[in-house]
Each structure stands twice: as C-alpha cells, then as structure tokens.
Amino acid sequence: MILAWLKKRRDALQSASNPIAPRGHDTSAPPPISAPPGPLALYLAGQITAAEQAVLTQQSIEADDPDCLLVQGLIALDKGLKADSLRILERGVSLHPTNSEMQVALGRALVLAGRGNAATAAFRRALALDPGHAGANLNLAKQALASGREGDCLPLFQAAINRDPSLAEAHFHLGNLFRARGDMELAEKHYRKATSSRTDYEDALANLGSLLKDRGNSEEAIQHLEHALRIKPDISEAAFNLAMIRVNQRMWPEARQWLQNSLIANPKQADANYWLGNASMGLGDASAARIAYQAALRLNSNYVQARWGHAMAQLPAVSADKAEQDHAVGAFAAELDKLKTWFRVHRPNHAYQAVGAQQPYYLAYIPNDHREVLSQYGALCTSLMGPWARKAGVPAPVHGIGSKCKIGIVSAHIHEHSVWRALVLGWVKHLDPAKFELHIFHTGSGRDAQTELASRLATRFYHAQGNWPEWASVISSARMDVLVYPEIGMDATTVRLASLKLAPVQLASWGHPITTGLPTMDAFVSAKALEPEGAAAHYTEQLISLPDLGCYYHPFGLSPTRVDLQQWGINKTDRILLCAGTPFKYSPCDDALWIDVAKRCSPAKLVFFRATPSALADLLETRLRKAFKEAALDFDAHVRFIPWQSPSNFFGLLDQADVYLDSVGFSGFNTTMQAIERGTPVVAWEGEFMRGRFASGILRQMGLDEWVASSHEDYAVLVEKLCTNKALRDSVKHQISARRSLIFNSTTAVAAFAQEVTSLVGQTRN
Known part of the structure; x- marks a missing residue:
C-alpha cells in the first residue's frame, strides 16, 4: 500500500527533480543539474537496493533524517522483520512525533508485532495530527474488520477514500463488505475502482472476476481472473472460478486444467475435487472421476454430491473394453446399495442436494435390462426429495x-x-x-x-x-x-x-x-x-x-451443403458408410461388427463424428484402433473421425453416403429420420429393448423390413449388399422417397396421446 502522504511526497520529490522553467526563462539554456533522487523517492519507485544505499548516504549527513528512518522502517515491514521495524519506527516517532506518516508506519509495525491496542493508539495519533488521514483510517478499518466489527469499519473505509479516492485497498475491502451484504452493484463499483487504481492488484482482480462470474458476465470475468493469475499463479480461488465458468460452458479440458491448478495451490478443497470429478466425467475419464470424488469425501465425508457422483462414476461413458462395461453395472449396483445404507444411517439434512447432481445416464448405453437397479435408484431419489418437499411446504x-x-x-x-x-x-x-x-x-x-x-x-x-x-x-x-x-x-x-x-x-x-x-x-x-x-x-x-412411431415428426426441409470429403482423406472411390451416433452409443461388444463391415465393403470409409470436446470420440477411436490392429486390419484405410457437422452439412453428407449405419444397441431416432428425409439407404439393428429399435421401427413402419438385422452377420451382409450394388441402392432410395410420407407429419399419435391423458386424468378425478 502507498499511503496518501507518501504519494504526495513522491510527487513533490519528482517535481523538485524536474523543475518547470519560470516564465521568461531561456529554455534553450542547459537545464539545471538535478539532485539525485532521495531514499523515499527510490523506495516509492520500487528501487529498494538503491533506496537502502541512499539511506546510508543521507544518514552520513543527517543521522536522524525522517525520510531515512521511515524508509528503513518500511523496508523492514515489507520483509516481515517485526523487531527491526518496531525498533526503527519507535525511534522515528520519538524523534519526529508530529510526522503522521511515521505514526501510521509505527501502527503497522505494532500490528505485525501483535500489539493491537498500541497500534490503534498510533493510528489515532496520526488522525489527531492530520484529521481524515487516509492511511490511518484505512488501518483502523482493517483492525475493526479483523475483530469482526464490520459496522465500525465501513465508515472508516469510506473516510479513507474520501481523503484519497484512489486508495485501492480501501475500495477492495469495501467491495468485499458490500458483496457480503448482497449489494452487488456497489461491490462491483468498488472492485473496479481498486483495479483501476492498481492494475496489478491481484486480489481485487480475482474478486472482481468472481463477482462478474456470479453475475453472468463470463467473458469479462475470464479477463480479470486470468490477469490475476498472471500476476500471482497460486491464487486458488481465481483458478477455481475460471474452472467453474468453463464447467458452465461444458469446456471440460479447460475446466479440468484450472481445477488441477487450483488444487496445486490449495489441495484441501473439497469443492475443487468434486468438480474435478465432474469435469473428468465430462471427458469420459471415469477412473479419474472416482479418484477425485474420493478425495472430496476424505476432506468432507458429508459431501453428498461427491458421494452420489462416486456411485454414478462407476458407469464409463465409453468403455475401454467389454470387461470394463460388464463390470460397470455390478459396480454401480453395489455403490447404490452403499449409498442407500449411508443415507439411512447418517440422515443428513441436505441429503436432497445429491439428487440430480449426477445421473446414471450412461447405464442406458450398456446392453441388458436395467429395470431393477433403476428402480432402486428411483426409490432413493424420491426418498431423499420427499423430506425436502415436506419441509419446503410443497402442497399435495x-x-x-x-x-x-x-x-x-x-x-x-x-x-x-x-x-x-x-x-x-x-x-x-x-x-x-x-x-x-x-x-x-x-x-x-x-x-x-x-x-x-x-x-x-x-x-x-x-x-x-x-x-x-x-x-x-x-x-x-x-x-x-x-x-x-x-x-x-x-x-x-x-x-x-x-x-x-x-x-x-x-x-x-x-x-x-x-x-x-x-x-x-x-x-x-x-x-x-x-x-x-x-x-x-x-x-x-x-x-x-x-400408435405407430408414437410421435409427430416434421422433416427439416433444409437445403443440403455439399461437403468436400477429400479434406478428411476420403477418396472418390471410397464407399461412404455414415456412423452418426455419439461415441457412447458404440459398445465394445460390437467392435467386431465394424471390422467385418470394413472387410466386406472395401474400399470404404466408416465415417464417425467428433464433437467438441473430442475426448469421448478419442476414447472410441483408441478402442477401435486397437480392435482393428488385433484383427490385422489397417484402421486408417477404413475409418475416419470427422468434425461434428451443421445440419445442412450433415444433410450433404447423407446425400453422398452409400449407406447410413444404425448404431447397434442404442439406435438413433432423429438421425435415422434425417437419413430417410434425404433418401439415404439405412441398415437398422433391431435390439432387445426400445432404445435399440428406433431405426428398425422406422423402417418397418415404411415396409422396409428387409433392411432390419438382428445379428452381427446379418447386419454386415445387408451393408455389403447395399454398398456393392448401385442398382439396389437406387431402388431402395426410390422406395424411401415413395414411402416416407408414412412416417412424416402424422398426427395419429398426438390424438392417441390426448385420449390417454384424458383417461388418466379422469381416473384421478374420480
């Protein structure tokens, strides 16, 4: 902190060393020789070594020079030398009792020495000498704040900036006080004044960034938070707030990096570990997520969201192999049992906060009937939300x-x-x-x-x-x-x-x-x-x-954009097999199918899609590469992962594709409907459960049952038939064009939905 008096002294010293020529003076004459800067000017300029040397020089002329004693005391304060600063400044005050800045500096030394009452007396003496003294008011306010007397410190901070409106530290503390009171407008105003006065004030920059984040101004918040961290990389709160902005933007790689930085600066953060778990799940790294959730629980065993997250993290987004996928369901069920027991035994008042923190979303992408485990999950959700509803007074x-x-x-x-x-x-x-x-x-x-x-x-x-x-x-x-x-x-x-x-x-x-x-x-x-x-x-x-597909579906009606496939190394001679499912729709149980299709249809490219962030697609690509290598098949000759496309670009790809390949196990409804809209031949998988029967249901509704497979071999054979026979493809395209009206714009299901709803409501009214 540069005290008001010191700033004025610095300005005066600078003016003395650069005098302005009086009127009428011949400015062409050589300028007068300036005196070398004194110790105080050097200290204020940040030239500490030079200031110390200047002190020695000046004290050889005048041993008790007030500026020298003040600078010596301030340097000792900066270094945290309690005894030295106190000895020097007590001597300075005894020799120069009317020097208000010496009194303030002594007060600061007394605070450092733990002598609060004596420090208060020194600050009050400074105010007696110079009523309204900014530094004295500031330090008295800080003492009041440290003692929990927030009501006393507010007028003192205000008095400090009344004398010196540029006093950054006072504005910083006022910002904190107003933010704690919920007055975000005033808090932001004072943080901005603090950072305007001191552009390198890292704590004010960090707090301003945090406030702007909470107020929804993410872009400016990022600027201030990153600025604070450039000045001081170990501000854990700033890194955490940057991470939370990226979490809200679902920018998982950046979120994880900032959370790791925050934890390096302060490892004992349960919240940072919890959100690191969530970011890791966003990147498909379930193993890292479990470690992070466990770290959060070691710091806070009642962290119900982390406990819940650990159970959900048993389900990987993209399994590395079939063994991991097979293990996941049992592990989830076991952790769910532990959760039920823990909540029953501990009964935390905030148990409801766990519900929805994470969800068993990826369970649906694992084959098998999950009714039983989801029944247990659902019962746990409602059992935790029920007490909240009663306490909150949610009516029947x-x-x-x-x-x-x-x-x-x-x-x-x-x-x-x-x-x-x-x-x-x-x-x-x-x-x-x-x-x-x-x-x-x-x-x-x-x-x-x-x-x-x-x-x-x-x-x-x-x-x-x-x-x-x-x-x-x-x-x-x-x-x-x-x-x-x-x-x-x-x-x-x-x-x-x-x-x-x-x-x-x-x-x-x-x-x-x-x-x-x-x-x-x-x-x-x-x-x-x-x-x-x-x-x-x-x-x-x-x-x-x-009835039928159970919904009204209106086609997009978009004009397709023709896409240059060669930019991704797809040759004109390649047969284009679109695999448009999200990465977690592709189970390791079916990797052999894609290898078989690649062998049968060569030259061909199975085209998968890479969304942003690309972590999940990277996991799928890594697993497929391994499977192709084990099958002695060149992955790069048969597979491409391309960027996620806009709807019009995707329609252009559908027009160029030989076959749209339904994802096995978890089918694609909307993408299949888009393929039908463009007349692209579809090979569908008919799974055991509804989630694996979208494309097959669509094709059967159109009378195209022959393109529905129920085994890997049948599926591969159907793809081979289509991609190797242009006349057959053209025939299928014609059939699709002629029959797609059967599945578009039908209101039959909506009318049936209305009847079902009316009946159910009638039953509950009686």
Whole structure:
C-alpha cells in the first residue's frame, strides 16, 4: 500500500527533480543539474537496493533524517522483520512525533508485532495530527474488520477514500463488505475502482472476476481472473472460478486444467475435487472421476454430491473394453446399495442436494435390462426429495380449475434439439386448444426460433424461473392436471422435479429411452412400433404404447451443403458408410461388427463424428484402433473421425453416403429420420429393448423390413449388399422417397396421446 502522504511526497520529490522553467526563462539554456533522487523517492519507485544505499548516504549527513528512518522502517515491514521495524519506527516517532506518516508506519509495525491496542493508539495519533488521514483510517478499518466489527469499519473505509479516492485497498475491502451484504452493484463499483487504481492488484482482480462470474458476465470475468493469475499463479480461488465458468460452458479440458491448478495451490478443497470429478466425467475419464470424488469425501465425508457422483462414476461413458462395461453395472449396483445404507444411517439434512447432481445416464448405453437397479435408484431419489418437499411446504397435487385439461411439459430442451423435434413439437402444435391448456416449463437456458414458436403456441410459457426449488414452487402453483417429462435422465433440474409429486398425473417419455425407476411417474409414454413383445416388464411405470412411431415428426426441409470429403482423406472411390451416433452409443461388444463391415465393403470409409470436446470420440477411436490392429486390419484405410457437422452439412453428407449405419444397441431416432428425409439407404439393428429399435421401427413402419438385422452377420451382409450394388441402392432410395410420407407429419399419435391423458386424468378425478 502507498499511503496518501507518501504519494504526495513522491510527487513533490519528482517535481523538485524536474523543475518547470519560470516564465521568461531561456529554455534553450542547459537545464539545471538535478539532485539525485532521495531514499523515499527510490523506495516509492520500487528501487529498494538503491533506496537502502541512499539511506546510508543521507544518514552520513543527517543521522536522524525522517525520510531515512521511515524508509528503513518500511523496508523492514515489507520483509516481515517485526523487531527491526518496531525498533526503527519507535525511534522515528520519538524523534519526529508530529510526522503522521511515521505514526501510521509505527501502527503497522505494532500490528505485525501483535500489539493491537498500541497500534490503534498510533493510528489515532496520526488522525489527531492530520484529521481524515487516509492511511490511518484505512488501518483502523482493517483492525475493526479483523475483530469482526464490520459496522465500525465501513465508515472508516469510506473516510479513507474520501481523503484519497484512489486508495485501492480501501475500495477492495469495501467491495468485499458490500458483496457480503448482497449489494452487488456497489461491490462491483468498488472492485473496479481498486483495479483501476492498481492494475496489478491481484486480489481485487480475482474478486472482481468472481463477482462478474456470479453475475453472468463470463467473458469479462475470464479477463480479470486470468490477469490475476498472471500476476500471482497460486491464487486458488481465481483458478477455481475460471474452472467453474468453463464447467458452465461444458469446456471440460479447460475446466479440468484450472481445477488441477487450483488444487496445486490449495489441495484441501473439497469443492475443487468434486468438480474435478465432474469435469473428468465430462471427458469420459471415469477412473479419474472416482479418484477425485474420493478425495472430496476424505476432506468432507458429508459431501453428498461427491458421494452420489462416486456411485454414478462407476458407469464409463465409453468403455475401454467389454470387461470394463460388464463390470460397470455390478459396480454401480453395489455403490447404490452403499449409498442407500449411508443415507439411512447418517440422515443428513441436505441429503436432497445429491439428487440430480449426477445421473446414471450412461447405464442406458450398456446392453441388458436395467429395470431393477433403476428402480432402486428411483426409490432413493424420491426418498431423499420427499423430506425436502415436506419441509419446503410443497402442497399435495390437486387438479386445475376449469373445463380444459391442463397439461404441463417440463423440459430443458425447448429449442432445436432431438427431444423437441421427436416428441415435444407434435404436442405443442397439435394438441387441441379447445380441450387442453398447454403450459410449458422450459427449465433450460437455450432459446432459439423453436423456443419462440413454443412460447406463441402454449397457453402459458415459463422460462428462467430460477433454481429447481423455485421451479417446484412455480409448477406446483400452476396446478397442472398432468405433467409430462419428455427426457428424465438428461438434465439435473428435471430429475429433481420429477422426483417430486407436483401433479395428480405424471408421465415420462422416451427423450431418454429407458425406465426412470421413479415411483412418482405414473406412466411411460412409448410407441408400438418401437417396443418388443413383453415390453411392459422393462418399466417401473405403466407402459403406454401410442400408435405407430408414437410421435409427430416434421422433416427439416433444409437445403443440403455439399461437403468436400477429400479434406478428411476420403477418396472418390471410397464407399461412404455414415456412423452418426455419439461415441457412447458404440459398445465394445460390437467392435467386431465394424471390422467385418470394413472387410466386406472395401474400399470404404466408416465415417464417425467428433464433437467438441473430442475426448469421448478419442476414447472410441483408441478402442477401435486397437480392435482393428488385433484383427490385422489397417484402421486408417477404413475409418475416419470427422468434425461434428451443421445440419445442412450433415444433410450433404447423407446425400453422398452409400449407406447410413444404425448404431447397434442404442439406435438413433432423429438421425435415422434425417437419413430417410434425404433418401439415404439405412441398415437398422433391431435390439432387445426400445432404445435399440428406433431405426428398425422406422423402417418397418415404411415396409422396409428387409433392411432390419438382428445379428452381427446379418447386419454386415445387408451393408455389403447395399454398398456393392448401385442398382439396389437406387431402388431402395426410390422406395424411401415413395414411402416416407408414412412416417412424416402424422398426427395419429398426438390424438392417441390426448385420449390417454384424458383417461388418466379422469381416473384421478374420480
């Protein structure tokens, strides 16, 4: 800190060494010889060694020079030399008792020595000598703050900046005080003044960045936080806040790096370890995630989100091999049992905070029936949310008033998204407004033209209502007859809300196509064309199978952009086999299938896609490379991973593809519908569960059953037939073009949905 008096002395010293020529003076004459800068000027300029030498020189002339004693005392203070600073400054005050700056410096030395009362007396003497003295007020304020007397320190900080508006430290502390009081406008104002006065004030830069992050100004926050860390790389809070910005942006590599930096500076951070676990899961590194969650729990055993996360991290996004995948389900079930026991024994008041912190999302991408384990998971979710609901006073659900049935749709994806296009759009456009009031609760942040469409068509549209407890209050107060959750399992807010009973009838659907396991869900809305025989046994909910594909689907109608395939090393002679699933849709159980397809169809390129960040695609590529190598097949001659494409580019790729290859085990609904829109031949897999039967259901609905496979060999043979026979491909394209009207723009399923809803609501009213 540069005290007000010292700044004035510095300016005076600089003026004395650079005198301005008086009027009439001949400026062409040589300038007068300036005296060398004194010890105080050198100290203030940061030339400490030169200042010490100047002190010795000056003291040889005048041993008790006040500037010399002051500089010696300040240098000792800077070095943390308690005894030396106190001895020098006590002597300085005894020789120069009317020097207010010497009194302030002595006060600082007394604080360093732990003599608070004596320090206060020195600061008050400085104020008696110079009423309103900035440094004295500042240091008295800091003493009050350290003693917990926040009410006393506020006027003292204000008095300090009244005397010296550029006093950065006072502005910094005022910013902290106003932020603690919730006055973010004033806090930001003072942080900005602190950083304006001292551009290298790393603590103020860090706090300003943190505040801006909390206020949603991420880009400017990043600038200040990075500036603070350039000055002082070990500010753990700044690194943590940078990480949290990147977490919100789903920039997992950057988030993980900043969290690791924060932990290097301060390893004992449970929060940083927890979020490191989440970032690692975002990068598909489940092993690192488990280690990070365990580190958080060692620091805080009651960290329920970390405990929950550790259980969910048993499920890898992209398994390295079949053994890891097979182990995952059992490990998840075992950890879920431990979770249930821990919550039953410890009963923490904040247990509900675990729900939705992470979700068993990747379980759906592992083959087999997971009804039993998801039933246990769902029961645990509702058991933890129930006490919160009772404490928060969430009322029992009641029907709405009026003649119309009130349907609420709760989704984080009321924008251009697969869930919106496959499911919600049809309800929004085609439920009869004469019979239904449609209320949309858009819990996500995305907003685009589809969001605006939804807001126009809905009876009432809710968006940006706050956090999930506020959403629970809004939804409960709206008194819906039925709530529909299209994609439970894909979003934290919706799974928390779905774990409550906020309406008399609550429905899930196949935006995330697997049973929710939640006892709060009355039914699961599916489709006859997508479900196998005996499908009801796969669900904890009552299964409702709507006619046909169970939805209204409107094609994109985009103009395709022709893409240059050669930029990715795909030759003109290569057959193009599009594999458009996300990386976690490709199970290691099916790696041999892609090898067989590559062998049969050569010259060909199996084209996979790499989204940003590319970590999950990297994991899939690594595993496939290994499998191809073990099969003595050149991976690079047969496979390409290309960047994720815009819709128009993807349509252009579909036009150039020989075959669209359905992902096995977890099929692609929207991508298959897009392939059909462009007339691209599709080979589909018919899986054991609904999530593996989207493409097969679509093809069967069009009467193209011959392109549906139920074994690896059949699948590879069908792909080979198509890609090696142009006439056959052209015939299939013609059939697709002639029959695609059977699956587009049909309102049959919406009408059936309306009937089912009306019946369910009627049953609960009686």
